[in-house]
Amino acid sequence: MQLTRESIIAAAVEILDSYGLADMTMRRVATSLSVAPGALYWHIANKQELIAAIAEEILQPVLVEAAPTTPAELAAHLRGAMLSRRDGAELVAAALSQPGSGTRAVVEKQLADTLRGDEDLVRVGAASLLHLVLGATSLEQAQRQHAADTGAEVPTDASADFHRGVRLLLTGLDVAVQSGAAPDKQL
Numbered sequence: 001m002q003l004t005r006e007s008i009i010a011a012a013v014e015i016l017d018s019y020g021l022a023d024m025t026m027r028r029v030a031t032s033l034s035v036a037p038g039a040l041y042w043h044i045a046n047k048q049e050l051i052a053a054i055a056e057e058i059l060q061p062v063l064v065e066a067a068p069t070t071p072a073e074l075a076a077h078l079r080g081a082m083l084s085r086r087d088g089a090e091l092v093a094a095a096l097s098q099p100g101s102g103t104r105a106v107v108e109k110q111l112a113d114t115l116r117g118d119e120d121l122v123r124v125g126a127a128s129l130l131h132l133v134l135g136a137t138s139l140e141q142a143q144r145q146h147a148a149d150t151g152a153e154v155p156t157d158a159s160a161d162f163h164r165g166v167r168l169l170l171t172g173l174d175v176a177v178q179s180g181a182a183p184d185k186q187l
Contacts, residue, residue: 003035005043009053013085016054020145021087021094026050048098055095056103058085063106071114071125075133075166078107082137086145089137096134117177125173132169136162 011032015024026047030037044050062077082088096104111126140158147154175181 003033003039003043005053007033008040008044009050009057012050013054013057016091017086021091048094051091052095052098052101052103054085055092058082058088058092059103059107063110069114071111071129071170072163072166074111074114075129076163078130078133079137079162082133083141087141089134089141093134093138096130115173117173118182120182121173121176125169125176128173129166129169132165136165 008029012024012029015028015032019028026040026044027037029050030040033040044053058081059078062074062081082092085091095101096107098104107130108123108126111129112122115122115125115129117125136158140162143154143156143158146152
């Protein structure tokens, strides 16, 4: 098999799904492809770039193929995309936290495009919704992994809690829009 950026990403995704983000190392990816680790760097500059590429792949169905039109739909689809991969939320959060993340800009723009209000309120609302999605999904995945590792039950109905949290955030944003509140003012 010829070594390409796509084959490296595919191998990394297999490792991610099987062993988790902590074990998705460049060395392990290289070993799975039967190449020396240095060979990867002709195609992927570093692990951060690999994480960003996988995050783009995870989020592509939501952001490119059929972007939802309401903020609640978009939040639910983002959550679903991250839940489709082991440690998906942790990986996406790592990618979005990278300085100058193009993926973060696209996600925030998609979220902002579904919201209404003045520019500052929309910006803060989009960022808040993204934080809710990342945090709730990360916690849900961690709880699921803990339950799988220990045989414990997952303590809450994460899906219902997530949807209630999104509704609460969006209701608060609507109140702020209707009252003319600015994001830096106390409601």
